[in-house]
Amino acid sequence: xxxxxxxxxxxxxxxxxxxxxxxxxxxxxxxxxxxxxxxxxxxxxxxxxxxxxxxxxxxxxxxxxxxxxxxxxxxxxxxxxxxxxxxxxxxxxxxxxxxxxxxxxxxxxxxxxxxxxxxxxxxxxxxxxxxxxxxxxxxxxxxxxxxxxxxxxxxxxxxxxxxxxxxxxxxxxxxxxxxxxxxxxxxxxxxxxxxxxxxxxxxxxxxxxxxxxxxxxxxxxxxxxxxxxxxxxxxxxxxxxxxxxxxxxxxxxxxxxxxxxxxxxxxxxxxxxxxxxxxxxxxxxxxxxxxxxxxxxxxxxxxxxxxxxxxxxxxxxxxxxxxxxxxxxxxxxxxxxxxxxxxxxxxxxxxxxxxxxxxxxxxxxxxxxxxxxxxxxxxxxxxxxxxxxxxxxxxxxxxxxxxxxxxxxxxxxxxxxxxxxxxxxxxxxxxxxxxxxxxxxxxxxxxxxxxxxxx
Amino acid sequence: xxxxxxxxxxxxxxxxxxxxxxxxxxxxxxxxxxxxxxxxxxxxxxxxxxxxxxxxxxxxxxxxxxxxxxxxxxxxxxxxxxxxxxxxxxxxxxxxxxxxxxxxxxxxxxxxxxxxxxxxxxxxxxxxxxxxxxxxxxxxxxxxxxxxxxxxxxxxxxxxxxxxxxxxxxxxxxxxxxxxxxxxxxxxxxxxxxxxxxxxxxxxxxxxxxxxxxxxxxxxxxxxxxxxxxxxxxxx
Numbered sequence: 001x002x003x004x005x006x007x008x009x010x011x012x013x014x015x016x017x018x019x020x021x022x023x024x025x026x027x028x029x030x031x032x033x034x035x036x037x038x039x040x041x042x043x044x045x046x047x048x049x050x051x052x053x054x055x056x057x058x059x060x061x062x063x064x065x066x067x068x069x070x071x072x073x074x075x076x077x078x079x080x081x082x083x084x085x086x087x088x089x090x091x092x093x094x095x096x097x098x099x100x101x102x103x104x105x106x107x108x109x110x111x112x113x114x115x116x117x118x119x120x121x122x123x124x125x126x127x128x129x130x131x132x133x134x135x136x137x138x139x140x141x142x143x144x145x146x147x148x149x150x151x152x153x154x155x156x157x158x159x160x161x162x163x164x165x166x167x168x169x170x171x172x173x174x175x176x177x178x179x180x181x182x183x184x185x186x187x188x189x190x191x192x193x194x195x196x197x198x199x200x201x202x203x204x205x206x207x208x209x210x211x212x213x214x215x216x217x218x219x220x221x222x223x224x225x226x227x228x229x230x231x232x233x234x235x236x237x238x239x240x241x242x243x244x245x246x247x248x249x250x251x252x253x254x255x256x257x258x259x260x261x262x263x264x265x266x267x268x269x270x271x272x273x274x275x276x277x278x279x280x281x282x283x284x285x286x287x288x289x290x291x292x293x294x295x296x297x298x299x300x301x302x303x304x305x306x307x308x309x310x311x312x313x314x315x316x317x318x319x320x321x322x323x324x325x326x327x328x329x330x331x332x333x334x335x336x337x338x339x340x341x342x343x344x345x346x347x348x349x350x351x352x353x354x355x356x357x358x359x360x361x362x363x364x365x366x367x368x369x370x371x372x373x374x375x376x377x378x379x380x381x382x383x384x385x386x387x388x389x390x391x392x393x394x395x396x397x398x399x400x401x402x403x404x405x406x407x408x409x410x411x412x413x414x415x416x417x418x419x420x421x422x423x424x425x426x427x428x429x430x431x432x433x434x435x436x437x438x439x440x441x442x443x444x445x446x447x448x449x450x451x452x453x454x455x
Numbered sequence: 456x457x458x459x460x461x462x463x464x465x466x467x468x469x470x471x472x473x474x475x476x477x478x479x480x481x482x483x484x485x486x487x488x489x490x491x492x493x494x495x496x497x498x499x500x501x502x503x504x505x506x507x508x509x510x511x512x513x514x515x516x517x518x519x520x521x522x523x524x525x526x527x528x529x530x531x532x533x534x535x536x537x538x539x540x541x542x543x544x545x546x547x548x549x550x551x552x553x554x555x556x557x558x559x560x561x562x563x564x565x566x567x568x569x570x571x572x573x574x575x576x577x578x579x580x581x582x583x584x585x586x587x588x589x590x591x592x593x594x595x596x597x598x599x600x601x602x603x604x605x606x607x608x609x610x611x612x613x614x615x616x617x618x619x620x621x622x623x624x625x626x627x628x629x630x631x632x633x634x635x636x637x638x639x640x641x642x643x644x645x646x647x648x649x650x651x652x653x654x655x656x657x658x659x660x661x662x663x664x665x666x667x668x669x670x671x672x673x674x675x676x677x678x679x680x681x682x683x684x685x686x687x688x689x690x691x
Contacts, residue, residue: 193538
């Protein structure tokens with residue numbers, strides 16, 4: 001009986017998450033586009049719903065809500081469904097939509113989509129070989145095989161995003177890094193842009209007029225072909241006709257220049273807005289936060305290096321450690337069991353909420369930046385895939401932040417994965433990502449003022 | 456060579472509706488083979504005979520400024536785009552017949568272009584709400600073009616065409632529906648070509664033949680001066 005009630009609660013919460021994913025898709029992601037293929041929206045919302053359910057089950061585990069056996073059952077069920085979606089459904093639909101965009105293959109869409117999917121499965125399987133993630137006891141089609149590979153991809157993504165975010169966050173928040181931009185700079189650049197466009201226009205006018213006179217005189221438009229043709233055209237070009245191809249080349253070069261100038265102007269406008277924003281209260285608050293985040297970032301890089309160099313894997317989680325310290329060193333006595341449950345609930349809750357929110361915001365920004373009306377379906381499905389893998393690997397890594405008694409369910413369900421490997425892999429990729437982001441931002445920052453000096 | 460007079464026509468619309476293809480078709484009389492994203496503004500020139508076939512025939516250059524981007528861009532991009540909206544003589548609004556949102560966004564596009572001087576940071580004063588009175592007052596000729604007509608199945612065509620007729624009426628503009636990859640739609644003598652020619656004639660008229668040597672104040676100037684200084688706008 002209690003199993004039925006528990007299942008009822010789980011299903012209701014899943015429906016709620018599905019609805020939230022649906023709304024997010026409609027209101028935020030696909031704001032400027034029309035949803036023509038509802039399949040995409042459904043797949044996205046399903047991925048989101050099942051990912052959130054996993055987090056929900058962790059929270060239930062900590063709080064002790066629901067029957068333990070029904071929790072275990074739902075864990076297994078949820079995991080199976082989400083692996084099915086991530087490994088079978090989403091890649092197949094990605095292949096299908098990519099293939100339907102290509103005109104040549106339009107007829108045999110389904111066939112080619114299956115071919116694409118099989119290629120994906122092959123590489124996905126090969127991915128597991130170089131990593132020591134499994135004990136060899138398991139068969140081919142077990143959950144552990146699939147989840148280990150999904151975990152590797154997801155952890156790599158998490159570490160990349162996390163490394164970049166840790167460096168980028170203080171860089172954008174702190175106003176120390178803002179370049180000084182005056183209105184005069186912007187006006188000068190805009191004037192250059194308009195001058196370039198005027199030059200393009202005058203050249204195009206010449207070309208259009210030349211075409212028209214040639215058309216009216218009934219001349220055949222003969223381009224010099226081959227070596228002898230070029231030699232001939234040097235000596236026998238009519239005095240009235242222009243060398244159109246030369247002008248076309250000049251126009252192409254000017255158009256490239258106008259694009260560069262446009263991007264630079266947009267950049268200057270954005271910097272000017274950020275300068276104005278930093279003078280407001282909110283801006284000052286974020287500036288202050290930026291200093292904290294930079295310290296946090298440095299500390300994390302330091303810890304990652306230590307972990308790798310000394311081959312150290314943390315055995316205890318922060319909550320138990322914190323309690324140990326307060327009890328042993330500070331001598332404060334309190335009910336360990338009670339508080340550890342609540343503190344881990346809060347800590348894990350914060351981690352989950354911030355990672356979901358952070359990921360959704362990043363996905364939205366990414367989507368706006370690169371999608372167009374043709375590729376929007378494919379990009380949304382790619383984002384759904386990334387989101388699913390990210391959440392699955394979050395579950396793997398979050399195990400580290402929970403006290404021992406709550407880890408059991410994750411360990412039970414996920415079998416004998418080598419969790420330590422994932423943590424080590426995360427540290428390595430995080431370090432690589434953070435250091436390359438620092439290098440990249442440093443180069444970008446250095447390069448920009450030099451461009452303006454050359455004006 | 457460049458001794459002819461010129462008019463500036465803005466080509467606006469959402470990303471991916473076919474502005475670059477259409478401009479290429481209008482100016483080079485050829486279909487654009489490899490459309491790619493427009494960054495910033497791409498300009499092309501068309502030579503037009505004003506009042507063709509009459510003794511007052513005169514040739515003009517029509518500059519078509521194809522501005523890329525989307526209505527939902529960051530405000531820094533909008534401020535940068537605003538530099539192209541100076542002294543425009545006509546606007547062509549392009550929407551995709553297969554995508555309703557692109558038609559709805561045309562209101563926001565036209566407001567962005569017409570309200571250019573309303574606030575220096577490019578923020579729209581009217582917060583994007585459609586106000587029919589502003590369009591009734593507007594002196595800049597508009598033309599609405601719907602693209603990708605070939606992708607609409609026959610059964611839905613009537614419904615789509617009725618919707619676009621309402622849209623064009625809202626802007627007090629003519630409308631043309633075509634497919635940018637097929638030059639047949641703008642063949643000489645077809646009704647679309649006639650509408651296009653009439654639009655360009657109207658633009659040239661408003662620019663060169665409607666005043667006695669004074670500049671026509673732009674849309675925003677009228678808001679500033681309240682219409683009091685416009686006595687010179689009337690026909691003699």
